[in-house]
Amino acid sequence: MPPPRTWEGRGPRDRPPAPSQEEDPEKWDWNCPETRRLFEDAFFGDEDYIRQGSEECQKFWTFFERLQRFQNLKTTRKEEKDSRHPKHSIPALADLPRAYDPRYRINLSVLGPDARRSRGLGRRLAPERVSEFRQALLHYLDFGQKQAFGRLAKLQRERMALPIAQYGDRILQTLKEHQVVVVAGDTGCGKSTQVPQYLLAAGFSHVACTQPRRIACISLAKRVGFESLSQYGSQVGYQIRFESTRSAATKIVFLTVGLLLRQIQREPRLPQYQVLIVDEVHERHLHNDFLLGILRRLLPQRPDLKVILMSATINISLFSSYFGSAPVVQVPGRLFPITVVYQPQEAEPTTSKSEKLDPRPFLRVLEAIDNKYPPEERGDLLVFLSGMAEISAVLEAAQTYASHTQRWAVLPLHSALSVADQDKVFDVAPPGVRKCILSTNIAETSVTIDGIRFVVDSGKVKEMSYDPQAKLQRLQEFWISQASAEQRKGRAGRTGPGVCFRLYAESDYDAFAPYPVPEIRRVALDALVLQMKGMSVGDPRTFPFIEPPPPTSLETAICYLRDQGALDSSEALTPIGSLLAQLPVDVVIGKMLILGSMFHLAEPVLTIAAALSVQSPFTRGAQSNPECVAARRPLESDQGDPFTLFNVFNTWVQVKSERSRNSRRWCRHRGIEEHRLYEMANLRRQFKELLEDHGLLARAQASKPGDSYSRLRQRRERQALYQLKRQHEQGQGRRRKVLRLQEDQDGCSSDEDRGGAASQGGGDNVDIQDVKFKLRHNLEQLQAAASSAQALTRDQMALLKLVLGRGLYPQLAIPDPFNSGRKDSDQIFHTKTKQGAVLHPTCIFANSPEVLHTQEQEARGSDGSRDDKDKMSSRHQLLAFVSLLETNKPYLVNCVRIPALQSLLLFSRSLDTNGDCCRLVADGWLELQLVDSESAVRLLAASLRLRAHWESALDRQLAHQARWRMEDKDDEETDPVNRKEVAALSRELLQFTASKVSYSLRRLTGLEIQNLYVGPQTITAAPSLPGLFGCSTPSPHPTKGGYAVTDFLTYSCLTSDADLYSDCLRTFWTCPHCDLHMPFTPLERIAHESTCPEAPQDGPPGAEEAAPEPLQKASALQRPYHCEACQKDFLFTPTEVLRHRRQHV
Amino acid sequence: MWVALGPVGDMPCLLTLQMECEAERRPLGVFECQLCALTAPYSYVGQQPPGAQSVALLEESYVMRDPFTPNKDRFLILGSRCSVCGRLVCVGPVGKPRAAGAAFPLSPWLGPHDCSFFYSKRFCLPCVRENIDAFPQEIQQDLEKREVPSKRPASQPGSRT
Structure with missing residues (x-):
């Protein structure tokens, strides 16, 4: 046209x-x-x-x-000569x-x-x-x-020419006779696009086809829709986490494996499908392996359900035999011949292992291509490197080379690039110039680039591996498998004969593992185990996986879930666990969401949870750009990364609603990848729907603008947006552009601007992402949430941190005591299992570490014998982090600072004390020394009470939620836990976190940990405190010694010189609640406090249900005060008490 | 059935209609060319495709909604019966219309769908060849030209991994 x-x-x-x-x-x-x-x-x-x-x-x-x-x-030669013919005998021809x-x-x-x-x-x-x-x-x-x-005919011709076309009937026939069929075919045979269409043509109308990647769902649905001539119809659709084009008329749906598993969770027999195609089973993704296990169990119960497993031609027998020797239809791939050249790198003198990758072998290939192939013979080069650092090393060298020869356009390709930059690999190089694409293994399967004639395979891949002992993710470099090597090679033969340069020896190749390590053997299994529990598939240890995961990984996961409170001691789901199992999010994030909604902090927690679940929006290059850094500064929060992300998102929403079209520039200016913010918005919305679906959040009233005028205006705006979107879709989105050689040589600095300008200048000025965003989200609602976020009170902020802290617990790190003497970039931290972790360069604490340092002037009471690192302060802080990622160093990712003592008292799974409670050990690795015993006992008692309240409030919330799910969901009661109660709890928690006590904090050494406990005591008699502990008397702890007071608190089990008699030393004490005055041991005191009839219980009756009153800055003189007259609890200094009492006179 | 949208001036209507029409526009059957086996679902047979009042077809045609455009009123003629032998044939070839000739960037799709052409009526190519004399010279020349072009080069060398 x-x-x-x-x-x-x-x-x-x-x-x-x-x-x-x-x-x-x-x-x-x-x-x-x-x-x-x-x-x-x-x-x-x-x-x-x-x-x-x-x-x-x-x-x-x-x-x-x-x-x-x-x-x-x-016209000149258009003179018809009248040719006379006799009339034809066939009537149809007679009257021509x-x-x-x-x-x-x-x-x-x-x-x-x-x-x-x-x-x-x-x-x-x-x-x-x-x-x-x-x-x-x-x-x-x-x-x-x-x-x-013509297009129709061409389409059919192309379909007929696919290798799989001759196997269509056989596949259908085999499927008729068997429940499971394995279709094995290599890249380019057309299985992913054709098999669904064969099913459609054969009359199947409820077909699901799973894909490991979201992007594949979309592109396949588009392609299959186009080929089956229903591009603008709805019989082919897709369904991914944020988007669905599925409707009642949809016959084939492409969906992610994760989503199908969720559907199985809801309806275990999958009644909505006749045929299930599981694509890319050979990739052995965690979810795919799990799905196969589920299907194997399901098939006998659903004899009418047909399953097609689609795989590359590797390890087919594994899948076939797993399903009782299911028949295999093997389809040849369509690849042009590829010459393999082995170019092992000579052991070049390398000084150290951590040195930058040597780009020379790669340049030699560029040179060889330049020398051997004339530039008019087109064909691009794809280089497989292990990671981003390697890519930038080669990029630099290759660009220098390219600027000499003017024959190469060098482009990086990895997942951390902006979408616009990723898209550049699809652009066309000008004549005489080849593209040189430097890619991670993303181009092995996920991204297919046409026109590749040469492949360079470094033979390396960086993969996430998981250390179940340290609960640590590690990004490590490995040799690839033979299967991957073949896949990489194949990329050279898609459009014509090609050449594959392998930068390793043939003997290396022979030594490669035949297949990549399945994901189930190298990742954390928490989420999987939780999901398995949620689907009641029985003990994960005996689940019939196609290949079982390592038992230690399973045990670690179970243990972790128990620690997180998702499983009880018999490994059954707790109420919070069963809720978490329904939320398709990380356990940590799920906990935050639940806790947040309980404290009426759902809106901010939603944003933070979404922000912590997507890749960092900060682009890598921007860190070195002072303008970006300066522009970002106002968004930074010294509380921690989650709050910085929170600010970024909120401000972005404001920008969007105020000066709509500028958000793209706003992001670019700050080195922010806007795409990630769109993802956050989508995820946030999904989380919100989840909370609403599960009765944790009142469903938002459809906020209808009052007058018909604004309703009309809104409708008009939406219509205009729809029209923009349609126009954009008809314009087929982004068109291929010709790469401009010169520009690509001047490095990445101007990349962003150019990308943006190019995509804006490309004819249509529509920011389609913006349009989609506005169609999908209620901007006004988001903006309301964003602006209310900016008005968060100090108290709400403190509560939010508690919610985050409890969610993230036990992922805590302690700053190294010598950090204050170190350079900003050299701050180190220790977790329970990993020493010497560092901060990610984008982390706020990497740039302003002083907020973590305990102030010198606070230090007091440090007796001469103490080391500087045992500084006494009331401001010790810990970092709670979202993940620990090890690349060349262990990095703490997404940190938030929390007060150490209070957090440990509130969250620890194990708290051990000495006799006077001055010395506390949390979770067996952090030691706290308090100055005086009295405040120690007071805090301990307060924490016991608060934890009990918090638990019971949470239990009731969950119980309500469970009830709500059982009954029809009309129950309009949206506040399961009494508002007053929550308000009181919040107030107490705030008081507690504001309390000021001087203490020292340090990490125990290995030797100390070994000799931590007194061990089981033979002679100790249980303290005679009848009734003071309620019904349960503290029992001697069987291993640690001392007494188990609660499931987490063990009293007087720590070894210490001073401890010998401390548990029988009584001192006079006055109960602040009942004025009881008598000699108590510390234990007796706690016991009394937790049962004191006068102590504040579940919030005093008749308390006003106002939002937590803003607390004055807590001072060291404040004490809890219970006013008899107004039945309220306060934190008062003595003078404040007097002032308060005067009110009642 | 194919629903004629009628005068739809209002936008929101269009949006909802788009959805509804999908469900309602059931194909009547599958058209299959008896010569080249091209298949496609058709939704109308006749001379007055719905949605296109001002256009009429000069033969009883098998018609589908044009799958390559979002516009619901666009139709695509798939084929009709040969007026000599009555075979159901597709409208291929879509070779160059002589009046337009080289001025039009039409790719020549000769090959499997070389089945029929229209000259005041539909004729399948076998019938045309048999009765070539009955057609004016221009047609004859055109046909000769079409027979000559060699087979397209096979684009499938042996596959190897």
Whole structure:
């Protein structure tokens, strides 16, 4: 189709006014807009095939001009010789027009203007012109028919030419006879696009096809829709986490494995599907392996369900035998021959292992290609490198080389690139120039680039591995498997014969593992185990996996879930666990969401949870750009990364709602990848729906603008957005561009701007992401949430940190005691299992570490014997982090700082004390020394009480949630836990975190940990405190010694010189609640406090249900005070007590 | 059935209609060319495709909605019966219309779908060849030209991994 052209060049200015129709034919001007309008009025009305003013109308006139030019050329020789023939005997042939005219070859006709009740227009148009116009219109329509039919025919021809085309019948036949069929075929055989269509053609109408990647779901649905001629219909759709094009008419749906598993969770027998295609099973993704296990169990219960496993031709027997020797249909791939060149790297003198990758072997290949292949022989180069650092090393060298030769356009490709930069690999290099794409293994399967003729395979891959002992993810470099090597090689032979340079020896290749390590053997299994528990598939240890995971990984996962409170001691789901199992999020994130909704902090927690679940939005390069760094600064929060992300998202939402179109520039200016923010918005919405679905959040009232005017305006806006989106989709989105060589040599610095400018300048100025965003989200709601976030009170902020802390617990790190003497970038931290972790460079604490340092002036009471690192302070802090990632160093990712003592008291799974409670050990690795025993006991008692309250509030919330799920969900009670109670709990928690006690904090050494406990005591009699502990008396702890007071607190089990008699030392003490005055041991004191009848219970009755009152800054003199008169609890200094009492007088 | 949208001036209507029409536009059957085996679902047979009042077809045609455009009123003629032998044939070839000739960037799709052409009526190519004399010279020349072009080069060398 010729591109639509405008005819501005022949615009009205150059033309005399419209010719009157009676003028002589010489002066007739088809180009005159007036003339054209007359015809358009007559022929292109609202009900006509072509409508006036449409794009089609423009196309027609372009066509018309060409036709005119062509016919002018032909008129001279267009004298028909009248050929006489005898009449034919066959009637159909008898009345053929003898005088040839091309119009007889058109099987269409168009109504003339007279037949169109056309308001006398016919009279104003000369009949010969009308007929000329109609002829042209006919040709145009005929042309359109031929073009469309041509596409249809071409499509069928291409489909027929696919290797799998000859196997379609066999696949269907085999499927008829068996429940499971394995279709094995290599890249390019067409299995992913064709098999669903064969099923469709065979009359199946409930087909699901799973894909490991979201992007594949979308592109396959598009392709299959196009090929099955329902591109604009809905029989082919996709369903991924944020988007669905599925409708009642959908017959084939492409969906992610994760999503299908969720569907199974809801409906274990999958009644909605007749056929299930599981694609890419050979990739051995965690979810795929699990799905196969589920299916193997399901199949006997669903004899009508058919399953097609699709795989590359590797390890087929594994899948076949797993399903009782299921038949295999093997399809040859379509690859051109590929020459393999082994170029092992000589052991070049390398000084150290951590040195940068040597780019020379790669440059030699570039050179070799330049020398051997003339530039006019096209074909690009794809280089597989292990990671981003390696890519940038080679990129630098290759660009230098390219700027000399002017024959290469070097492009990086990895997942951390912005989407626009990723898309550049699909652009075309100018003539004489080859693309050199430096890629991670993303180009092995996920991204397919056409036109690759050369492949360089480094033989290395960086993969996430998981250390179950340290609960640590490690990004390590490995040799690839033979299967991967073959896959990489195959990329050179998709469009023609190719060459694959392997930078290793053939003997290396032979030594490679045949297949990559399945994901189940190298990742944390927490989420999987939780999901398995949620689906009641029984003990994960005995689940019939196609290949079982390492037992230690399973045990670690179970243990972790128990630690997180998702499983109880018998490994059954706890109430919170069963809720977490329904949320398709990380356990940590799920906990935050649940806790957040309990404290009425759902909106901020939603944003933070979403922000912590997507890749960091900060682009890598921007860190070194001072402008970006400066522009980001106002968004940074010294509380921690989650809050910085929170600010970024909120401010972005504000930008979007205020100056809509500028958000893209706003992001670029700050080195922020906007795509990630869109993901956050999507995820946030999904989380919100989850909370609503599970009764944890009141469903938002459809906020209808009051007056009909604004409703109308809103509807108009949405319509306009829909139209923009449709126009964009019809424009097929991004078109391929030709790479400009020069620009690509000047490095990445201007990359962002160029990318943005190019995509904006490319004809349509629509930011389609923005349009989609506005269609999907209620911007006003988001903005309301964002602006309320900016008005978070100090108290809400502190609560939010508690929620995060409890969610993230036990992922804690302690700053190294010598950090204050170190450079900013050298701050180190220790976790329980990993010493010497560092901060990610984007982390706020890497840039302003001083907020973590305990202030010097706070230090007091440090007796001379103590080391500087045992500094006494009330401000010790810990970092709670989202993940620990090891690359060349262990990195803490997404940290938030939390007060050490209070957090440990509130969250620890194990708290051990000495006799006077001055020394506490949390979770067996952090030691706290408090100055005085009294405040220690007071805090300990308060924490016991708070934990109990918090637990019971949470339990009730969950119980309510469970009830809510059972009953029909009309129950409008949206506040399961009494608002007052939550308010009281919040208040107490805030008081608790604000309490100021001096203490020292340190990490125990290995030796100390070994000798931590006194061990089981033979002689100790249980302290005689009848009744003071309620019904349960503290029992001696069987291993640690001392007494187990609660499931987490063990009293007096720590070895210490001073401890010998401490548990029987009594001192006089006055209970602040009941004024009881008598000698107590510390234990007795705790016991009394936790049972004191006068102590504040579940919030004093009759307390106002106002939001937590803003607390004054807690001072060291404050003490809890319970006012009898108003039945309220306060944290008062003595003078404040007097002032308060005066009110009641 | 194919629903004629009628005068839909209002936008929101269009949006909902788009959805509804999908469900309602059931194909009547599958058209299959008896010569080249091209198949496609058709949704109308006749001379007056719905949604296109001002256009009429000069033969009883098998028609589907044009799958390559979102515009619901666009139709695509798949084929019709040969007026000599009555075979159901597709409208291929879509070779160059002589009136337009080289001025039009039509790719020549000769090959498997070389089945029929229209000259005031539909004729399948076997029938045309048999009765070539009955057609005007232009047609005869055109046909000769079409027979000549060699087979397209095979684009499938042996596959190897």
